[in-house]
Amino acid sequence: MQQITDNIKALFSQYSDAAITIIEKLPQSGGDRIYFRLITDKGNFIATYNTNIKENNTFIAFSKHFKNAHCPVPEIYAVNDDATIYIQQDFGDASLLHELETIGHTDKVYALYQKSLKQLANLQINGDKGLDYDLCITSKEFGKQAIIADLLYFKYYFLDTLKIPYDKEKLIDDFDALSTYLSHVDHKYFMFRDFQSRNVMVKDEEVYFIDYQGGMKGALQYDVASLLWQAKAELSDEWKNKLLQYYISCVEEIVQKPIDKSRFEAQYNGYVLIRLLQVLGAYGFRGLFERKAHFLTSIPLALHNLKWFLFNKHVGIVLPEFERLLQIIIQDDIVKRFQPTKATAATPLVVKINSFSYLKTGYPKDETENGGGFVFDMRGILNPGRIDEFKTQSGLDKGVKDFLEQQTKMPDFLNSIYNIVDIAVEDYITRGFESLMVNFGCTGGQHRSVYAAEQVARHLKNKFNVKIELNHMNKENWRREL
Template sequence: MITEQIEQLFANYSSEKIDRIEKVPQSGSSRQYFRIFSGDRTYIATYNLNGKENDAFIAFTLHFKKLNLPVPSIYAVSDNSLLYLQEDLGAQSLLNILEEKGHCDEVYALFKQALKQLAKLQIKGHVNFNYDLCLTAREFGKQAIQSDLLYFKYYFLDTLGFPYDKQALLNEFEALGIFLTQNKYKYFMFRDFQSRNIMVKNNEVFFIDYQGGMHGALQYDVASLLWQAKAGLSDKWKTSLLDYYTDEVSALLKTPIDKESFNSQYKGYVLIRLLQVLGAYGFRGLFERKAHFLTSIPFALNNLKWFVENRSIGIDLPEFEKILHYLVSEETIQRFTPIKAKDNTPLTIEVNSFSYREGIPKDETNNGGGFVFDCRGILNPGRIEEYKRLSGLDKPVQDFLEQSTEMNRYLNSVFDLIDISMENYITRGFENLQINFGCTGGQHRSVYAATQTARHLRNKYNVNVMLHHTNKRNWVK
């Protein structure tokens, strides 16, 4: 198991004892993160089957660390490069703080600090940087721009079934790529510089997830941060923070930048980034069926809508313009916006976990029953001694189900089915729906599945959910 490999690598690094290991919630990538607790210190262990990606992150980190740039320290790396230990920068990202405190002076100051450090990372980090280690391409040039645009085309635009002139669009993609690559401000480009990848510890910012970096335009990264859909920054903030960033860049260069030229191309990079994000949401949400990314699509479309209505990139692209106006139409945005129950909705969802030994819970309402999902096809944690006396409410069991079974894929399929009924029931004013999850003992798999489903329904539809673990009295103690 991965935890055993972590224990071995940590033992090679330190003589200290590990108190416990907790799995950190996974994000969009396939990388798995674990927090190691040892005495009064914590560490992060990263496990990733993509060895080349690990090599890039480690090499980039060592380079930046020598320049005293705000990145985590790397403590140890496994022989096969699939596992490494790094400094724990905590659990608070800039996005977390923004969501908690809103658009206040404190958060604005953190954005300024992030942009100041970004300018240093891009310009100082560029010196003697080995771009041969880059994962995809050495440079974010015309080919890379085309790749981002095609990513958007295939994984988002083409799923909508909107008729357009494909050859004309491809020609305009090429024209946009040529326009944007005529850029004299090319240094290290972070590639995914967003508030989720900026950690805040003791009021200082640190950067993570820059392994996709390459040689490219300065404008791309600042566009990524200021136009992140989830951040929802005001136009006033975007304008003032961009001005602050360009001043910081000018202070680091021998010749101050030409702001008019810089800002003109900046708008084009904003558009590229907004479309790349839609492509990513389309791939993760529409193809991989990850709920988080599906719910993010309306935010991204509304972000794009503001840009289309208020900005011009200074190049004539008629077919592209037609497509952009379709994307930001109310019809398209509503297509991805889930129906929300009103506060006075009569609908109550009963979600149960149960044991097949005792039978399926009876529906006492007039609805006469709903969904019954059998979890017995999922590997049973109850067969493993360390989990036998725990339940699906306990984190070690949750980590096991997420990491070592098909539970995530199973639940994605469940959500696809029940969401159809949810939207229908909300629209028609129904009052009751029962959703049951069963397993052998009603203690591990069904409990986890029921809990996750209740959370999904509350978050997505704003409905009243009653969660019951019907076999709790019989759980192994």
């Protein structure tokens, strides 16, 4: 990591004589990209490190092209010789999703959605002019094959896991019919591909776009469906309908001719369905195959979203076997498979979570009537305490958290713990048990065990709403309730 930051400093010095006062490593998001915020006496900048050269080249080229088309994308200030590091404009930390979660479904947020859709139409249509689609990372166009790929992704990673019998040949025929129908749209321009509220940044009441390097040629409707039907945003039907009409008016203004709204909306509904199923496939892959527990908790919300869509919207094409299966997977018994048992105010269970030092304190004994519980040894995880800058810190400090999350196998370790402990917590809630102890030990009880205890406490609280007593034994017996 030190070598990376040294290279970032060297590149930045070629662009500017501003003094870097702080290099702050940002939370890692998609792919293998690592982001840093450079805080200087002349403003802030974002540095990106990524060994995927093709992805970097695509993002840089797209950014320069869209900037020339007056689209709200970051300016690229400098790129190193091997294209593994680039310096770009900093739009801050506030995304459209952040604004929505912070201030709710207000007039201000609605206006930000309008701005996002207006700028999206500009990016899609004006940004399409002269764009070199040979730069695309995967396919040049989101056509029939790409649509079928998304449908098969849903089939393999979600539908097939439910073990519902179906006629495979008829289902594939329906996939072929739907993909053919949706690939013959009237308006194909640049398709962002992942146009969600977390990729729309908000600064000084204006919106800016990031993470469009996966884009390709495609239907206008796909990106609008991605934004308005994002499950986490939970936009009302009124908002969705009004914002869709606003977007259509923005497109008509740019192309300077009317759009066949009924046909546009029918195909839009088809892309909404594709997007909803693609999301379920992603949740299934991350949750059911990679065993990442927090993706499993998102499945019920996605199924409720799909259920509302099926009862209120029409795709415009008959798909007998596919429609039959979709009606099955939205039934309550299927949804309940992914809904954890939630604790109530009357639930007696208290989960006591401790971090401890094997050398200084030893693991705590469960003094309750039944005893038992879990003890997890964290010493197989690389110790941040060996690094000078972390020696006086703990698992509560950002630097240590970043190190454990991004440079060790801690995420894999915790995912396994979630799978084990969740079984016990759900069973104990159902059976009315009063106590469960979960202990995390490491050499000094300062870094790995503290971090793990904090993460598991947060996970159990969010998933089961169970009472938590969290105790760090090597931190002056620091205890709190969640």
